[in-house]
Amino acid sequence: MQPLASRMAVMTGEGALAVNARARELESQGRSIIHLELGEPDFHPAPPVNDALKRALDEGKDRYCAVAGVPALRDAIARYLHDTRGLNVSPDQIVLAPGCKLALFLAMMALTDPGDEVLYPDPGFPGYSSITLGLGGVPVPFELSERNRFQPDPDEIAAKITPRTKILITNSPGNPTGTVYTDDTQRRLAELAVEHDLIILSDEIYARILYQGNFVSMMSYPGMEERTLILDGFSKSFAMTGWRLGYTVAPARIVPALAMLAINSYTCVAEFSQYAAIEALRDPGGATPRMVVEFDKRRQQFIRDLNRIPGFRCQAPEGAFYAWVHIGDTGMTAEELSRIMLEDAGVAAIPGAAFGPAGRDFIRFSFASSTANLHEAVERILRASAAWQSTAVVR
Numbered sequence: 001m002q003p004l005a006s007r008m009a010v011m012t013g014e015g016a017l018a019v020n021a022r023a024r025e026l027e028s029q030g031r032s033i034i035h036l037e038l039g040e041p042d043f044h045p046a047p048p049v050n051d052a053l054k055r056a057l058d059e060g061k062d063r064y065c066a067v068a069g070v071p072a073l074r075d076a077i078a079r080y081l082h083d084t085r086g087l088n089v090s091p092d093q094i095v096l097a098p099g100c101k102l103a104l105f106l107a108m109m110a111l112t113d114p115g116d117e118v119l120y121p122d123p124g125f126p127g128y129s130s131i132t133l134g135l136g137g138v139p140v141p142f143e144l145s146e147r148n149r150f151q152p153d154p155d156e157i158a159a160k161i162t163p164r165t166k167i168l169i170t171n172s173p174g175n176p177t178g179t180v181y182t183d184d185t186q187r188r189l190a191e192l193a194v195e196h197d198l199i200i201l202s203d204e205i206y207a208r209i210l211y212q213g214n215f216v217s218m219m220s221y222p223g224m225e226e227r228t229l230i231l232d233g234f235s236k237s238f239a240m241t242g243w244r245l246g247y248t249v250a251p252a253r254i255v256p257a258l259a260m261l262a263i264n265s266y267t268c269v270a271e272f273s274q275y276a277a278i279e280a281l282r283d284p285g286g287a288t289p290r291m292v293v294e295f296d297k298r299r300q301q302f303i304r305d306l307n308r309i310p311g312f313r314c315q316a317p318e319g320a321f322y323a324w325v326h327i328g329d330t331g332m333t334a335e336e337l338s339r340i341m342l343e344d345a346g347v348a349a350i351p352g353a354a355f356g357p358a359g360r361d362f363i364r365f366s367f368a369s370s371t372a373n374l375h376e377a378v379e380r381i382l383r384a385s386a387a388w389q390s391t392a393v394v395r
Protein backbone atom coordinates (compact mmCIF):
# COMPACT_ATOMS: atom_id res chain seq x y z
CA MET A 1 0.00 0.00 0.00
CA GLN A 2 1.25 3.50 -0.77
CA PRO A 3 2.47 5.41 2.29
CA LEU A 4 1.03 8.72 3.46
CA ALA A 5 2.77 11.88 2.32
CA SER A 6 5.93 12.41 4.36
CA ARG A 7 4.57 15.66 5.81
CA MET A 8 2.15 13.63 7.88
CA ALA A 9 5.04 12.29 9.94
CA VAL A 10 6.19 15.78 10.94
CA MET A 11 2.92 17.60 11.61
CA THR A 12 1.57 17.51 15.17
CA GLY A 13 -1.85 17.69 16.79
CA GLU A 14 -3.04 19.92 19.63
CA GLY A 15 -2.70 19.03 23.31
CA ALA A 16 -5.97 20.79 24.10
CA LEU A 17 -7.95 18.50 21.85
CA ALA A 18 -6.29 15.36 23.29
CA VAL A 19 -7.00 16.42 26.90
CA ASN A 20 -10.56 17.32 25.94
CA ALA A 21 -11.10 13.84 24.46
CA ARG A 22 -9.92 12.16 27.70
CA ALA A 23 -12.01 14.55 29.83
CA ARG A 24 -15.12 13.66 27.82
CA GLU A 25 -14.36 9.97 28.22
CA LEU A 26 -14.24 10.42 32.02
CA GLU A 27 -17.49 12.37 31.91
CA SER A 28 -19.16 9.57 30.00
CA GLN A 29 -18.22 7.33 32.95
CA GLY A 30 -20.13 9.68 35.26
CA ARG A 31 -17.19 11.79 36.53
CA SER A 32 -17.57 15.51 37.12
CA ILE A 33 -14.98 17.44 35.10
CA ILE A 34 -14.30 21.18 35.10
CA HIS A 35 -13.16 22.02 31.59
CA LEU A 36 -10.33 24.53 31.61
CA GLU A 37 -8.50 23.04 28.64
CA LEU A 38 -10.06 24.57 25.53
CA GLY A 39 -9.51 28.12 24.30
CA GLU A 40 -13.18 28.82 23.91
CA PRO A 41 -15.28 31.66 25.39
CA ASP A 42 -18.19 30.29 27.43
CA PHE A 43 -20.37 32.99 25.87
CA HIS A 44 -22.51 32.83 22.75
CA PRO A 45 -23.04 35.54 20.13
CA ALA A 46 -25.55 38.25 21.07
CA PRO A 47 -29.15 37.57 19.89
CA PRO A 48 -28.98 40.15 17.02
CA VAL A 49 -26.14 38.09 15.48
CA ASN A 50 -28.27 34.95 15.46
CA ASP A 51 -31.21 36.98 14.13
CA ALA A 52 -29.03 38.28 11.29
CA LEU A 53 -28.06 34.70 10.44
CA LYS A 54 -31.70 33.59 10.29
CA ARG A 55 -32.63 36.62 8.21
CA ALA A 56 -29.83 35.88 5.76
CA LEU A 57 -31.06 32.29 5.38
CA ASP A 58 -34.65 33.48 4.86
CA GLU A 59 -33.37 35.84 2.16
CA GLY A 60 -31.73 32.91 0.35
CA LYS A 61 -28.15 33.91 1.16
CA ASP A 62 -27.04 30.29 1.06
CA ARG A 63 -25.23 30.19 -2.28
CA TYR A 64 -21.65 30.07 -3.46
CA CYS A 65 -20.46 33.63 -3.07
CA ALA A 66 -17.40 35.85 -3.59
CA VAL A 67 -14.15 33.93 -3.00
CA ALA A 68 -12.56 36.57 -0.78
CA GLY A 69 -15.80 37.22 1.11
CA VAL A 70 -18.96 39.23 0.45
CA PRO A 71 -18.16 42.92 -0.18
CA ALA A 72 -20.40 44.10 2.68
CA LEU A 73 -18.41 42.06 5.22
CA ARG A 74 -15.02 43.06 3.82
CA ASP A 75 -16.14 46.72 4.04
CA ALA A 76 -17.31 46.14 7.63
CA ILE A 77 -13.99 44.51 8.62
CA ALA A 78 -12.00 47.40 7.11
CA ARG A 79 -14.14 49.88 9.12
CA TYR A 80 -13.80 47.76 12.27
CA LEU A 81 -9.99 47.65 11.94
CA HIS A 82 -9.98 51.40 11.52
CA ASP A 83 -12.18 51.98 14.54
CA THR A 84 -10.55 49.47 16.90
CA ARG A 85 -6.89 49.50 15.71
CA GLY A 86 -6.53 52.78 13.84
CA LEU A 87 -5.59 50.90 10.64
CA ASN A 88 -6.35 52.17 7.17
CA VAL A 89 -6.74 49.03 5.08
CA SER A 90 -8.74 48.62 1.91
CA PRO A 91 -11.53 46.00 1.82
CA ASP A 92 -9.60 44.59 -1.17
CA GLN A 93 -6.82 43.56 1.21
CA ILE A 94 -9.13 41.26 3.19
CA VAL A 95 -9.70 37.56 2.44
CA LEU A 96 -12.20 35.59 4.53
CA ALA A 97 -11.47 32.01 5.55
CA PRO A 98 -13.30 29.35 7.54
CA GLY A 99 -11.47 30.12 10.80
CA CYS A 100 -8.32 31.99 11.72
CA LYS A 101 -6.42 28.72 11.69
CA LEU A 102 -7.08 28.13 8.01
CA ALA A 103 -6.23 31.77 7.30
CA LEU A 104 -2.88 31.08 9.00
CA PHE A 105 -2.41 27.81 7.13
CA LEU A 106 -3.04 29.32 3.72
CA ALA A 107 -1.01 32.46 4.42
CA MET A 108 1.91 30.20 5.29
CA MET A 109 1.29 28.03 2.24
CA ALA A 110 1.36 31.14 0.04
CA LEU A 111 4.71 32.23 1.49
CA THR A 112 6.77 29.23 2.60
CA ASP A 113 9.08 27.31 0.30
CA PRO A 114 10.92 24.18 1.47
CA GLY A 115 13.92 25.25 3.53
CA ASP A 116 12.52 28.68 4.41
CA GLU A 117 12.98 29.52 8.08
CA VAL A 118 10.04 30.69 10.15
CA LEU A 119 10.59 32.38 13.50
CA TYR A 120 7.80 31.73 15.97
CA PRO A 121 7.13 32.12 19.72
CA ASP A 122 7.86 29.22 22.09
CA PRO A 123 5.60 28.66 23.96
CA GLY A 124 3.10 29.40 21.22
CA PHE A 125 0.07 28.21 19.29
CA PRO A 126 0.95 24.65 18.17
CA GLY A 127 0.04 25.31 14.54
CA TYR A 128 2.99 27.65 13.99
CA SER A 129 5.63 24.93 14.05
CA SER A 130 3.40 22.12 12.76
CA ILE A 131 2.25 24.01 9.67
CA THR A 132 5.80 25.19 8.97
CA LEU A 133 7.05 21.58 9.10
CA GLY A 134 4.16 20.38 6.95
CA LEU A 135 5.17 22.87 4.25
CA GLY A 136 8.82 21.77 4.34
CA GLY A 137 9.88 24.92 6.16
CA VAL A 138 12.19 25.12 9.15
CA PRO A 139 10.55 26.31 12.39
CA VAL A 140 12.92 28.42 14.48
CA PRO A 141 11.56 29.08 17.98
CA PHE A 142 12.25 32.22 19.97
CA GLU A 143 11.63 31.95 23.68
CA LEU A 144 9.01 33.75 25.74
CA SER A 145 10.57 33.39 29.16
CA GLU A 146 9.12 34.13 32.57
CA ARG A 147 12.26 36.17 33.39
CA ASN A 148 11.31 38.56 30.60
CA ARG A 149 7.60 38.62 31.52
CA PHE A 150 7.05 36.41 28.44
CA GLN A 151 7.98 39.25 26.07
CA PRO A 152 9.89 38.26 22.93
CA ASP A 153 13.55 39.26 23.16
CA PRO A 154 14.46 41.15 19.95
CA ASP A 155 18.18 40.47 20.53
CA GLU A 156 17.54 36.71 20.61
CA ILE A 157 15.43 36.99 17.47
CA ALA A 158 18.07 39.09 15.69
CA ALA A 159 20.67 36.43 16.49
CA LYS A 160 18.47 33.73 14.93
CA ILE A 161 17.89 35.51 11.62
CA THR A 162 19.74 33.90 8.69
CA PRO A 163 19.63 34.46 4.93
CA ARG A 164 16.88 31.75 4.84
CA THR A 165 14.61 33.50 7.36
CA LYS A 166 11.44 34.60 5.60
CA ILE A 167 8.66 34.86 8.17
CA LEU A 168 8.39 36.13 11.74
CA ILE A 169 5.21 35.09 13.52
CA THR A 170 3.97 37.36 16.31
CA ASN A 171 0.99 36.74 18.57
CA SER A 172 -0.12 39.52 20.87
CA PRO A 173 -2.05 39.06 23.10
CA GLY A 174 -0.48 35.63 23.05
CA ASN A 175 -1.64 32.09 23.55
CA PRO A 176 -0.71 30.54 26.00
CA THR A 177 1.01 33.28 28.05
CA GLY A 178 -1.47 36.16 27.65
CA THR A 179 1.44 38.53 27.00
CA VAL A 180 0.75 41.79 25.23
CA TYR A 181 3.92 42.82 23.41
CA THR A 182 5.19 46.21 24.54
CA ASP A 183 5.45 49.10 22.11
CA ASP A 184 9.22 48.92 22.36
CA THR A 185 9.25 45.17 21.57
CA GLN A 186 6.96 45.62 18.57
CA ARG A 187 8.95 48.58 17.28
CA ARG A 188 12.18 46.59 17.46
CA LEU A 189 10.60 43.57 15.77
CA ALA A 190 9.33 45.86 13.01
CA GLU A 191 12.83 47.31 12.56
CA LEU A 192 14.28 43.80 12.27
CA ALA A 193 11.65 42.92 9.68
CA VAL A 194 12.55 45.95 7.57
CA GLU A 195 16.29 45.42 7.96
CA HIS A 196 16.16 41.74 6.99
CA ASP A 197 13.21 41.89 4.57
CA LEU A 198 11.02 39.59 6.66
CA ILE A 199 7.29 39.06 6.40
CA ILE A 200 5.41 39.40 9.68
CA LEU A 201 2.46 37.11 10.30
CA SER A 202 0.69 38.93 13.10
CA ASP A 203 -1.82 36.62 14.77
CA GLU A 204 -4.25 39.11 16.31
CA ILE A 205 -7.05 36.69 17.19
CA TYR A 206 -7.08 37.95 20.83
CA ALA A 207 -6.81 41.66 19.95
CA ARG A 208 -10.07 42.58 21.68
CA ILE A 209 -9.42 40.54 24.81
CA LEU A 210 -7.22 43.05 26.50
CA TYR A 211 -7.30 44.08 30.19
CA GLN A 212 -5.60 47.46 29.93
CA GLY A 213 -4.58 49.98 27.29
CA ASN A 214 -5.34 49.96 23.60
CA PHE A 215 -4.32 47.31 21.13
CA VAL A 216 -1.57 48.25 18.69
CA SER A 217 -1.24 46.11 15.57
CA MET A 218 2.17 45.16 14.16
CA MET A 219 0.87 46.63 10.90
CA SER A 220 0.92 50.16 12.37
CA TYR A 221 4.71 50.43 12.64
CA PRO A 222 6.82 52.19 9.99
CA GLY A 223 7.43 50.04 6.93
CA MET A 224 5.02 47.33 8.09
CA GLU A 225 2.05 47.88 5.77
CA GLU A 226 3.79 46.19 2.87
CA ARG A 227 5.20 43.28 4.89
CA THR A 228 2.53 42.40 7.50
CA LEU A 229 -0.29 39.90 7.22
CA ILE A 230 -2.85 40.17 10.03
CA LEU A 231 -4.61 36.95 10.97
CA ASP A 232 -7.81 37.42 12.90
CA GLY A 233 -11.35 36.14 13.15
CA PHE A 234 -14.55 35.92 15.11
CA SER A 235 -13.81 32.90 17.34
CA LYS A 236 -12.51 34.63 20.44
CA SER A 237 -13.48 38.33 20.28
CA PHE A 238 -17.08 37.53 19.32
CA ALA A 239 -17.45 34.11 21.00
CA MET A 240 -18.07 32.45 17.61
CA THR A 241 -15.65 29.51 17.72
CA GLY A 242 -17.97 27.03 16.01
CA TRP A 243 -18.93 29.44 13.24
CA ARG A 244 -15.50 29.04 11.66
CA LEU A 245 -14.98 32.60 10.53
CA GLY A 246 -11.55 34.12 10.15
CA TYR A 247 -9.72 36.46 7.83
CA THR A 248 -6.35 37.64 6.61
CA VAL A 249 -5.46 41.26 5.94
CA ALA A 250 -2.60 41.20 3.46
CA PRO A 251 -0.54 43.56 1.32
CA ALA A 252 -2.22 43.90 -2.09
CA ARG A 253 0.50 41.89 -3.87
CA ILE A 254 -0.25 38.82 -1.71
CA VAL A 255 -4.08 38.90 -1.92
CA PRO A 256 -4.33 37.09 -5.31
CA ALA A 257 -2.29 34.18 -3.89
CA LEU A 258 -4.66 33.88 -0.92
CA ALA A 259 -7.66 34.01 -3.26
CA MET A 260 -6.03 31.33 -5.44
CA LEU A 261 -5.62 29.07 -2.40
CA ALA A 262 -9.23 29.74 -1.37
CA ILE A 263 -10.40 28.72 -4.86
CA ASN A 264 -8.37 25.55 -4.55
CA SER A 265 -9.70 24.64 -1.12
CA TYR A 266 -12.88 26.08 0.45
CA THR A 267 -14.21 28.18 -2.50
CA CYS A 268 -15.89 30.70 -0.15
CA VAL A 269 -17.03 31.07 3.43
CA ALA A 270 -20.72 30.28 4.16
CA GLU A 271 -22.64 33.27 2.86
CA PHE A 272 -25.26 33.47 5.64
CA SER A 273 -22.64 33.45 8.41
CA GLN A 274 -20.83 36.33 6.72
CA TYR A 275 -23.97 38.47 6.98
CA ALA A 276 -24.29 37.56 10.66
CA ALA A 277 -20.63 38.51 11.14
CA ILE A 278 -21.44 42.07 9.99
CA GLU A 279 -23.88 42.32 12.88
CA ALA A 280 -21.25 40.92 15.30
CA LEU A 281 -18.81 43.66 14.22
CA ARG A 282 -21.46 46.36 14.70
CA ASP A 283 -21.98 45.11 18.26
CA PRO A 284 -24.53 47.82 19.17
CA GLY A 285 -25.13 46.19 22.58
CA GLY A 286 -21.45 46.10 23.50
CA ALA A 287 -21.34 42.30 23.87
CA THR A 288 -17.56 42.13 23.39
CA PRO A 289 -16.62 44.76 26.01
CA ARG A 290 -19.07 43.16 28.46
CA MET A 291 -17.49 39.75 27.89
CA VAL A 292 -14.03 41.23 28.52
CA VAL A 293 -15.19 42.83 31.79
CA GLU A 294 -16.41 39.41 32.90
CA PHE A 295 -13.13 37.74 31.85
CA ASP A 296 -11.25 40.38 33.84
CA LYS A 297 -13.21 39.55 37.01
CA ARG A 298 -12.42 35.89 36.55
CA ARG A 299 -8.79 36.66 35.79
CA GLN A 300 -8.32 38.53 39.04
CA GLN A 301 -10.00 35.86 41.15
CA PHE A 302 -8.36 32.89 39.42
CA ILE A 303 -4.79 34.21 39.33
CA ARG A 304 -4.99 35.15 43.01
CA ASP A 305 -6.35 31.67 43.90
CA LEU A 306 -3.89 29.72 41.72
CA ASN A 307 -1.00 31.42 43.51
CA ARG A 308 -2.32 29.91 46.78
CA ILE A 309 -1.67 26.36 45.51
CA PRO A 310 1.63 24.95 46.79
CA GLY A 311 4.27 25.03 44.07
CA PHE A 312 2.17 27.11 41.62
CA ARG A 313 3.34 30.52 40.39
CA CYS A 314 1.45 32.65 37.90
CA GLN A 315 1.70 36.22 36.60
CA ALA A 316 -1.53 37.99 35.68
CA PRO A 317 -1.94 37.89 31.87
CA GLU A 318 -2.50 41.22 30.12
CA GLY A 319 -4.74 39.74 27.45
CA ALA A 320 -6.47 36.55 26.19
CA PHE A 321 -8.07 34.23 28.77
CA TYR A 322 -5.34 31.86 29.88
CA ALA A 323 -3.46 31.39 33.13
CA TRP A 324 0.07 30.20 32.36
CA VAL A 325 1.23 28.63 35.59
CA HIS A 326 4.80 27.67 36.49
CA ILE A 327 4.54 24.36 38.33
CA GLY A 328 8.25 23.41 38.50
CA ASP A 329 8.28 24.00 42.28
CA THR A 330 5.76 21.21 42.88
CA GLY A 331 8.58 18.76 42.20
CA MET A 332 6.38 17.07 39.59
CA THR A 333 6.35 17.22 35.83
CA ALA A 334 3.55 19.12 34.12
CA GLU A 335 2.41 15.85 32.56
CA GLU A 336 2.16 14.08 35.94
CA LEU A 337 0.44 17.02 37.51
CA SER A 338 -2.07 17.44 34.67
CA ARG A 339 -2.83 13.74 34.89
CA ILE A 340 -3.47 13.92 38.66
CA MET A 341 -5.61 17.04 38.21
CA LEU A 342 -7.71 15.39 35.53
CA GLU A 343 -7.94 11.81 36.78
CA ASP A 344 -8.13 12.49 40.54
CA ALA A 345 -9.42 16.05 40.87
CA GLY A 346 -11.57 16.32 37.74
CA VAL A 347 -9.91 19.50 36.45
CA ALA A 348 -8.85 19.50 32.78
CA ALA A 349 -5.85 21.67 31.85
CA ILE A 350 -2.95 21.34 29.40
CA PRO A 351 0.70 20.49 30.09
CA GLY A 352 2.77 23.38 28.77
CA ALA A 353 5.01 21.30 26.49
CA ALA A 354 1.99 21.13 24.16
CA PHE A 355 2.93 24.74 23.29
CA GLY A 356 6.63 24.06 22.74
CA PRO A 357 9.69 22.96 24.71
CA ALA A 358 9.89 26.25 26.64
CA GLY A 359 6.51 25.38 28.17
CA ARG A 360 7.86 22.27 29.87
CA ASP A 361 7.41 23.48 33.47
CA PHE A 362 4.05 25.15 32.92
CA ILE A 363 0.38 24.27 32.73
CA ARG A 364 -2.22 26.28 30.81
CA PHE A 365 -5.67 26.84 32.28
CA SER A 366 -8.37 28.67 30.39
CA PHE A 367 -10.38 31.01 32.61
CA ALA A 368 -13.23 31.25 30.10
CA SER A 369 -15.43 29.52 32.64
CA SER A 370 -17.77 30.77 35.40
CA THR A 371 -16.31 32.19 38.63
CA ALA A 372 -18.05 29.33 40.48
CA ASN A 373 -16.30 26.75 38.26
CA LEU A 374 -12.94 28.48 38.67
CA HIS A 375 -13.39 28.60 42.44
CA GLU A 376 -14.35 24.93 42.56
CA ALA A 377 -11.38 24.01 40.31
CA VAL A 378 -8.93 25.64 42.72
CA GLU A 379 -10.57 23.91 45.71
CA ARG A 380 -10.26 20.56 43.94
CA ILE A 381 -6.61 21.17 43.03
CA LEU A 382 -5.84 22.25 46.61
CA ARG A 383 -7.30 18.96 47.87
CA ALA A 384 -5.30 16.98 45.29
CA SER A 385 -2.14 18.92 46.11
CA ALA A 386 -1.52 16.56 49.03
CA ALA A 387 0.08 14.40 46.32
CA TRP A 388 2.88 16.93 45.84
CA GLN A 389 2.92 18.86 49.15
CA SER A 390 5.84 16.80 50.42
CA THR A 391 7.91 17.50 47.29
CA ALA A 392 6.91 21.14 46.77
CA VAL A 393 9.62 23.77 47.13
CA VAL A 394 8.52 26.11 49.91
CA ARG A 395 9.28 29.75 49.18
Ligand SMILES: Cc1ncc(COP(=O)(O)O)c(C=O)c1O
Nearest residue numbers: 039099100101125175205233235
Ligand atom coordinates in the same frame (compact mmCIF):
# COMPACT_ATOMS: atom_id res chain seq x y z
C1 LIG B 1 -3.18 32.10 18.77
C2 LIG B 1 -4.29 31.46 18.03
N1 LIG B 1 -4.38 31.63 16.70
C3 LIG B 1 -5.35 31.07 15.98
C4 LIG B 1 -6.33 30.30 16.59
C5 LIG B 1 -7.38 29.66 15.73
O1 LIG B 1 -8.59 30.35 15.70
P1 LIG B 1 -9.86 29.79 14.93
O2 LIG B 1 -10.68 29.02 15.91
O3 LIG B 1 -10.59 30.99 14.41
O4 LIG B 1 -9.39 28.92 13.82
C6 LIG B 1 -6.29 30.09 17.96
C7 LIG B 1 -7.29 29.24 18.61
O5 LIG B 1 -7.11 28.71 19.68
C8 LIG B 1 -5.25 30.69 18.70
O6 LIG B 1 -5.15 30.53 20.03
